[in-house]
């Protein structure tokens with residue numbers, strides 16, 4: 001229903017295997033709640049014409065905020081999961097009250113600018129590069145934010161809707177989970193300024209015993225190799241974060257890929273090494289899980305022209321002869337974490353209906 005433009009009561013009854021009176025009751029409630037509208041008559045299968053119903057997609061909205069070291073992203077999605085407002089702002093993280101107040105102020109201005117009323121929000125997600133405690137009160141660990149001790153997570157008192165704090169890799173993975181045509185189980189690899197990931201089994205993200213599941217950035221690929229931001233050596237992050245490429249092109253990933261496309265041979269060499277390490281990691285994840293691997297994040301959004309090159313490198317590792325594709329690219333770009341968190345509340349809202 002949500003994914004279709006219009007539907008009639010008999011169509012809904014057939015799709016959901018419910019009786020017509022039950023559907024009538026549900027539709028009545030949704031009409032009253034302002035979530036559906038009637039848009040005329042529609043011929044139904046063999047029977048008499050029925051009233052065509054349409055979802056009012058912007059009747060309820062969800063806000064996703066993604067905090068990175070230097071930026072903050074605000075995204076609002078509607079009931080169809082479409083992004084109706086989004087902004088990336090430069091705002092350097094600091095573990096200070098002034099940062100937090102500034103963030104709340106920016107959020108208010110963003111919502112005001114796009115005419116989004118608090119009443120229409122069904123939830124707010126806030127993603128960040130670190131481990132969020134199970135009780136949602138603490139950011140327990142974040143190297144990128146240089147936290148020495150856990151950071152207390154605050155939420156402004158005027159928030160009347162559900163909210164959550166979530167790890168950025170997990171939030172990106174949520175965006176994939178809620179996409180159409182995704183398998184029930186897969187592994188997500190996020191190649192952004194830090195490297196993260198998640199494993200989804202039967203539509204559920206595997207959080208792990210300490211909510212650290214999917215910290216693939218710190219899997220060691222080269223003992224004693226390049227230094228990772230965590231202080232150890234040879235970790236996947238040190239070889240495949242977006243910064244590895246950005247450093248070669250004045251700090252910008254987009255510049256790196258623009259020059260690569262122009263045929264810069266030095267960057268081609270850097271990128272070949274990058275793909276070698278990525279291929280090794282993708283292979284390791286696949287051989288362990290036997291699942292599809294979805295690559296996203298900053299770098300993921302630039303990989304489409306190089307996917308066959310990456311696959312060739314993976315094949316060289318593979319001990320099995322696999323004819324089926326198992327490496328895919330995310331449809332999202334840098335807004336993925338904000339979108340994923342926001343979609344979480346849209347799905348929750350729809351499920352409740």
Ligand SMILES: [Zn+2]
Nearest residue numbers: 218228230235
């Ligand atoms: Zn590390």
